[in-house]
Amino acid sequence: MKKLYLTVLFVFVFIVEVMVVVSVGGIQPVNRVPKILPNPVDLLSFTHYLTTCPDAEAIIQRKVSAWIQKDYTLAASIIRLHFHDCAVRGCDASVLLNHRGSERRAFASRTLRGFHIIDDIKAELETICPRTVSCADILTAAARDATVQLNGPFWQVPLGRRDGRISISKEAGMVPQGHENVTALIEFFQARGLNILDLVILSGSHTIGRSSCYSFKHRLSNFNGTRKPDPSLDANYLNILKKKYCKRNLDLVDLDVTTPRVFDTAYYTNLKKKKGLLSTDQLLYSDGRTAPFVDALASQPSLFENQFAVSMVKLGNVQVLTRPHEGEIRVNCNFVNY
Numbered sequence: 001m002k003k004l005y006l007t008v009l010f011v012f013v014f015i016v017e018v019m020v021v022v023s024v025g026g027i028q029p030v031n032r033v034p035k036i037l038p039n040p041v042d043l044l045s046f047t048h049y050l051t052t053c054p055d056a057e058a059i060i061q062r063k064v065s066a067w068i069q070k071d072y073t074l075a076a077s078i079i080r081l082h083f084h085d086c087a088v089r090g091c092d093a094s095v096l097l098n099h100r101g102s103e104r105r106a107f108a109s110r111t112l113r114g115f116h117i118i119d120d121i122k123a124e125l126e127t128i129c130p131r132t133v134s135c136a137d138i139l140t141a142a143a144r145d146a147t148v149q150l151n152g153p154f155w156q157v158p159l160g161r162r163d164g165r166i167s168i169s170k171e172a173g174m175v176p177q178g179h180e181n182v183t184a185l186i187e188f189f190q191a192r193g194l195n196i197l198d199l200v201i202l203s204g205s206h207t208i209g210r211s212s213c214y215s216f217k218h219r220l221s222n223f224n225g226t227r228k229p230d231p232s233l234d235a236n237y238l239n240i241l242k243k244k245y246c247k248r249n250l251d252l253v254d255l256d257v258t259t260p261r262v263f264d265t266a267y268y269t270n271l272k273k274k275k276g277l278l279s280t281d282q283l284l285y286s287d288g289r290t291a292p293f294v295d296a297l298a299s300q301p302s303l304f305e306n307q308f309a310v311s312m313v314k315l316g317n318v319q320v321l322t323r324p325h326e327g328e329i330r331v332n333c334n335f336v337n338y
């Protein structure tokens with residue numbers, strides 16, 4: 001009787017123990033080799049397509065250059081497309097997906113353009129090395145080539161991004177639109193691993209390209225309910241903006257009033273003269289956290305060139321998908337595979 005009692009007790013204790021072990025995650029093997037996953041960014045490399053598609057970068061470069069020679073305004077649009085891609089779900093080409101409810105179809109994306117260039121490059125790459133080069137890599141390299149085309153700096157682009165399969169319209173509205181305060185801009189960049197210097201440097205992209213009136217017209221009159229224009233806007237510049245442009249919301253105005261076609265530091269010297277077009281641009285010179293960088297960059301073009309390259313590589317590395325099971329290599333940049 002006592003023996004039976006002990007046996008039952010033993011079995012009970014054993015079962016409880018098994019349940020505990022299972023609930024805490026199973027039996028850990030002794031001398032288990034720690035499985036440390038590499039940082040996704042570390043899986044990017046300059047030689048990613050060296051054996052699988054050695055001409056990829058040359059083809060991208062050739063196409064971008066040909067398109068921009070036909071229409072220089074496409075350079076700015078490609079660079080902005082890359083920013084909007086990386087700003088939402090990382091640099092995964094989610095901005096290129098063209099289905100109902102995708103980022104691309106959002107109101108906030110309505111002035112994005114240049115999609116046809118990426119499609120054109122992708123079509124050629126698919127004939128040469130099918131299912132190999134990701135749309136995210138094409139867009140990243142194209143943004144570099146577009147910068148070079150307008151006399152901006154060159155940098156090496158680490159490759160190996162994979163394309164995401166998710167794109168959600170309302171997430172496109174999270175990208176700064178031009179009416180934010182500097183704190184919001186800093187926080188937005190910080191959330192993506194980019195610091196205040198990166199913010200000021202990358203905003204320097206507005207040394208080229210154009211804005212629709214919709215994005216700055218609130219500065220021209222009754223600014224923040226004051227019944228007056230934005231006081232941080234130069235009076236002559238204000239008059240030019242009021243007279244010449246903005247009959248319609250989608251009228252376009254150069255972001256850099258001085259040298260709109262050249263990738264230079266005029267963006268920063270404009271800010272010092274109250275000639276920033278977007279309020280988010282001008283605010284960078286009135287906030288103590290960002291103004292010292294504006295001063296430094298306005299007076300040192302080589303600092304801007306070097307740091308722009310560094311900050312663009314950082315932008316291109318935001319939340320990249322690089323592990324084999326993550327994302328896919330899209331066949332058509334507009335749609336996920338099958």
Ligand code: HEM
Binds near residue numbers: 073178199
């Ligand atoms: C700091 C926050 C930023 C804000 C608030 C902002 C806002 C804007 C706005 C409102 C426009 C004009 C859109 C329109 O109404 O047509 C624009 C255009 C542009 N943005 Fe930004 N932007 C920011 C950062 C960036 C970054 C980081 C880049 C690139 C790395 C970039 C590149 C461009 C370019 C090149 C254009 C001109 C596009 C074209 O001509 O098609 N922006 N931006």
Ligand SMILES: *[C@@H]1O[C@H](CO)[C@@H](O)[C@H](O)[C@H]1NC(C)=O
Binds near residue numbers: 180181184
């Ligand atoms: C800046 O913008 C954020 C987000 O829109 C807001 O919560 C915050 O109150 C603003 N800060 C200032 C100082 O206006």
